Amino acid sequence: MSSLKELQDLIHEKYGIEPSKLDPNASMRETGGLDSLALAEFLFAIEDHFGITMPDEDANIDTLTELAVLVDKVRAAKTA
Amino acid sequence: MNHEVCVTGLGVVAPHGDEPGTLFQALLDGQSAIRPIFPELPRPAAAATVAFDETRWFTKLQLAGVDRVSQLAVAAADLALRDAGLAANDADPERMGVYAGCGMGGAAALEAAYRGNGRVSPLTIPAFMPNAPAAHVAMRQRVQGPVLTYSIACASSSVAIAEAAKAIRRGEVDMAIAGGSEALIVPGVVLAWQAMQTLASFQPGEAAGAVRPFASDRSGFALGEGAAFLVLESAERARGRGARSYATLAGWGLSSDATHLTKPDAPGQARALRQALRQAGLAPRDVGYCNAHGTATRIGDVVERNALANVWGNDLDSLRVSSTKALHGHMLGAAGAIEALVTVLALHHRQLPPNANCSEVDPACSLNLVAQHDTGAPAIEAAMSNSFAFGGTNSVLLFRRS
Numbered sequence: 001m002s003s004l005k006e007l008q009d010l011i012h013e014k015y016g017i018e019p020s021k022l023d024p025n026a027s028m029r030e031t032g033g034l035d036s037l038a039l040a041e042f043l044f045a046i047e048d049h050f051g052i053t054m055p056d057e058d059a060n061i062d063t064l065t066e067l068a069v070l071v072d073k074v075r076a077a078k079t080a
Numbered sequence: 081m082n083h084e085v086c087v088t089g090l091g092v093v094a095p096h097g098d099e100p101g102t103l104f105q106a107l108l109d110g111q112s113a114i115r116p117i118f119p120e121l122p123r124p125a126a127a128a129t130v131a132f133d134e135t136r137w138f139t140k141l142q143l144a145g146v147d148r149v150s151q152l153a154v155a156a157a158d159l160a161l162r163d164a165g166l167a168a169n170d171a172d173p174e175r176m177g178v179y180a181g182c183g184m185g186g187a188a189a190l191e192a193a194y195r196g197n198g199r200v201s202p203l204t205i206p207a208f209m210p211n212a213p214a215a216h217v218a219m220r221q222r223v224q225g226p227v228l229t230y231s232i233a234c235a236s237s238s239v240a241i242a243e244a245a246k247a248i249r250r251g252e253v254d255m256a257i258a259g260g261s262e263a264l265i266v267p268g269v270v271l272a273w274q275a276m277q278t279l280a281s282f283q284p285g286e287a288a289g290a291v292r293p294f295a296s297d298r299s300g301f302a303l304g305e306g307a308a309f310l311v312l313e314s315a316e317r318a319r320g321r322g323a324r325s326y327a328t329l330a331g332w333g334l335s336s337d338a339t340h341l342t343k344p345d346a347p348g349q350a351r352a353l354r355q356a357l358r359q360a361g362l363a364p365r366d367v368g369y370c371n372a373h374g375t376a377t378r379i380g381d382v383v384e385r386n387a388l389a390n391v392w393g394n395d396l397d398s399l400r401v402s403s404t405k406a407l408h409g410h411m412l413g414a415a416g417a418i419e420a421l422v423t424v425l426a427l428h429h430r431q432l433p434p435n436a437n438c439s440e441v442d443p444a445c446s447l448n449l450v451a452q453h454d455t456g457a458p459a460i461e462a463a464m465s466n467s468f469a470f471g472g473t474n475s476v477l478l479f480r481r482s
Contacts (some may be wrong), residue, residue: 016140038144040202048199 003075004068007046011064014045024064032064046071052078085245086318086325086482089164089311090421091156091259095128095304095408098159103408104425107433110452112288112407114302118267123274126287127265128304128409145203146216147186148305152414153213153261154220156307160257161221164311165323173224177253178214179244180309181230181237181260183413184269185210191266213261213307225253231413234373235469236260238416238477241310242332248312255317259309259417273303278377293374293403294381294445295438301375304409308417310424325482327424330462331360337472344380344468349387352474356464357391360478365395367478368460369432369450371423373468374403375410384466385445400457402435402450416467420477423465427479430457 008019015038022032028039043054046067052074061067092098095113096106106113113128130152134143137155146154157178161167189207193200206212211229218227226247230240237260244258273279280300282290292298318325333355337348357364373384381403389396404422411418426432435449464478 014140015144033141035144037203037206038141041144044199044202 002068003071004064006049007064007068007071010045010049011042014042022064027062028064029062050075081251082249083251083314083316085248085312085329086315087310087327087329087424087479088313088318088323088325089160089166090326090424091158091160091163092306092308092418092421093130093132093152093156094306094308094418095130098155100421100425104422104429107404107407107422108431108455110407110434110436112436114288114290114409116287117265118270121267121270124282124284125270125274126282126290126302127270128302129265130306145206147189147207147212147263149182149186149261149263150213150216152263152305152307153180154216156259156261157217157257157309158220160259160309160311166311171255173222175225175254176223177226177228177244177247177256178217178223179228179230179240179256179258180214180217181232181240181413181416182210182213183231183233183236183262184264186212187264187266187269191268194268217257221257223257232473233469233471234410234412234415235467235473235475236413236416237308238420238465238467238475239334239473241329241417241420241477242334242475244312245329245332248314254313256312257309258312259307260414261307262411262413263305264412265303265305270303279303280376289437291376291406291409292437293372293376293406293435294385294441294447294449296440296442298376298378298381298442300377301405301410304411306411306414306418308414308421310417310421326428327479328482329477330480331356331358331362331478333359333476335474337474339472341472342470344383345472346383346386346390348472349384349468349474350390352476353387353391356476356478360462360480362462362478364392365398367399367462367464368457369423369426369463370399370401371419371426371463371465372401372403373466374405376403376405381442382444384468385447388447397448399448400432400450401447402433404433406436416465416475419465419467423463423477424479427460427463427481430460431455432457
């Protein structure tokens with residue numbers, strides 16, 4: 001299952017950004033206004049929320065959809 | 081050419097609120113903002129904290145990596161500019177400067193990192209760094225000239241204001257946002273201050289009166305948090321735009337004891353006092369009020385009294401003195417700024433905040449202390465604020481009525 005909905009809820013809770021205001025396929029930096037610092041903090045919140053460790057090499061992820069795919073992958077690896 | 085330096089805006093986020101007039105009235109009324117904190121600590125603790133609504137100044141997204149110490153600074157600096165009747169684009173950004181004092185930096189960020197059981201926010205460092213408050217003020221107000229941080233313990237923001245005044249006087253900047261912020265009321269830091277043996281002791285229910293500057297029964301200070309900023313401009317510029325000037329920053333004195341890290345030194349303090357008088361072209365008897373450093377420690381108050389007595393000599397009785405730390409706590413890196421702001425308001429309103437909680441003056445601290453029932457000063461023309469730091473740096477700011 002996709003983590004997208006949970007990520008949208010998390011970004012809403014943490015930064016007050018409504019799911020409808022951030023196209024999952026748009027750049028979080030350019031459209032969502034998350035700069036590199038906010039994004040780093042969001043990844044940290046994701047780790048806390050899902051109890052996972054995000055891999056460092058995917059720090060260049062730019063859209064919420066891409067992020068959801070990665071979170072799904074890490075969660076799947078964890079349960080496997 | 082030397083420009084005269086005017087104070088045209090005041091902004092504060094303090095334990096007594098974020099309106100300078102309300103703060104000043106509370107001080108005149110002798111209202112203490114010091115309350116018990118952290119009941120879970122082994123020893124009783126008290127501090128003056130700020131009821132701060134960060135959502136007035138930041139969206140949730142803007143708060144990423146912004147410690148409370150920077151939040152308070154952004155708010156107080158913004159209030160100061162509004163009070164000065166300035167919008168961010170009223171001056172050439174390259175001709176504006178931020179001069180900010182901060183003793184510690186983002187204490188909450190560091191405490192959270194330590195208490196996170198190994199989970200440390202990736203933004204701990206940018207949140208903690210002591211120059212973050214100045215940087216956030218600069219980003220908020222688009223200040224592109226000098227953006228500087230002065231970390232000189234209890235004298236941080238007094239020195240910051242003196243340095244800003246120098247830059248205005250020399251024409252290096254047209255406008256300066258000068259002051260400081262401190263927010264370190266977190267359990268780890270309070271424990272460290274308790275271990276230093278400089279905090280006031282108090283009986284249950286008596287925290288509000290725990291800090292008793294110059295009194296026989298004084299036992300130290302209480303920590304405070306907050307931020308205060310002044311807008312400084314040259315007199316020409318202030319007149320040119322029809323700005324109100326609260327006061328002129330006529331002189332400042334900076335000196336170092338160079339004797340001991342934490343023990344204050346009267347000759348060192350006297351050097352700063354003399355320098356401020358000399359620069360302002362004033363004699364001791366011209367100064368009607370001193371907002372003392374007055375930390376209410378056993379040694380500190382006596383040393384400050386001796387420094388004043390040394391410089392004022394036979395005119396000592398003409399100098400009225402109070403330490404408002406009894407009421408707003410010791411705001412450390414923000415202390416110089418809030419006390420400068422209080423001094424400016426005292427001069428502006430010709431009313432002096434009382435030296436609270438001093439029922440019996442220590443004979444070794446014999447000074448003309450401002451009494452609760454006698455706060456009027458109808459003829460006052462000049463007033464000063466003392467800030468004496470751990471590390472031995474002394475800073476005196478001397479203001480005249482505009």
